[in-house]
Amino acid sequence: MKIKGKHYRTIWEKPGDNTTIRIIDQTLLPHKFEIVNLRTVDDFATAIKDMLVRGAPLIGATAGYGMYIAALNAPKNDYFSDFINISAKKLISTRPTAKNLEWAVNEMIGAIQSENTIDGKIGAALAKARKIADDDVEQCRKIGVYGMDIISEIFQKTGKRVNILTHCNAGWLATVDFGTATSPIYHAFESGIDLHVWVDETRPRNQGAKLTAFELGEQGVPHTVIVDNAGGHLMQHGLVDLVIVGSDRTTRTGDVANKIGTYLKALAAMDNNIPFYAALPSTTIDWEMEDGIKNIPIEERNPDEVRFIDGLNSGEIKNVLVPPEGSPVANFAFDVTPARLVTGLITERGICKADKNSIMELFPEKNEVK
């Protein structure tokens, strides 16, 4: 998608030097635009852990390139495999909830093991990292093509501007391009459908207010930032036609883990008879997991993210303390919306109900997994 009219992906190889991988430092957006070079496995682990890159699909694509850099930097002797295994563990330990991270690392290990020579392993790793990124773009594009039908149907039925509520950033910045929840929005907008997006600010890190608002604005999509608790009120007053969110991990039964607060939006949507969709590539699906509430690992982040809030003040990014100095704080980063509250899943293979049978109908090859 575009920033100041120029097309970017969220991760790319430095032109003429594929030993350096580039990302946008998302901790600085929307107030500063900085490109960061990643050259070591530690650079990649830090970029994921400190959320310079974030969003399940982009975390996966970054881990893919991180494993390629691991192959490139590994000692070219008997310790090659040890270095690969240590790097894999280091990357997987950065963030626990997004399934795409573990998936991408395992894909990379498979590619590296498929070759016998060190040069072959490095070549296979680069090809696989590129494929993970390219596939994500194509999957998100298809999510947009399928998902825009939902928006278009509402538009045809009402003949009025379609109001869509989204939570966190499941936009192109959370993927390699297009986004998951935002891809149907971008596709519908491009096709001329009159729409408007309610953007939950998404405390504590404000990915909605900072990233979703930024990227929608850069593509010219009408939007309004709201506080996290406004959604229910808007729904009660007919101001929301549709909710679309992303997902960090979706079980084979259709339970959806996403940014903290998503569950409450789903409850309010159900109470107001408003369709609630999760948009996700199949790389986000945990094919072995049945019970999301019991089993999806929920990341607990640094309490300072709740205690402090940052933003622009007189041209500089400043941090301020919100609660009393000594108040204890908890920071759960994700929650799980049970499948019964999810109208449907928008995937790269089409839209299905959030239940085991419907998911397996779209992905029949996964029946063998369990």
Ligand code: MRU
């Ligand atoms: O903590 P973050 O910013 O990585 O959380 C991101 C989200 O919750 C997204 O909604 C999710 O990863 C889906 S991204 C397409």
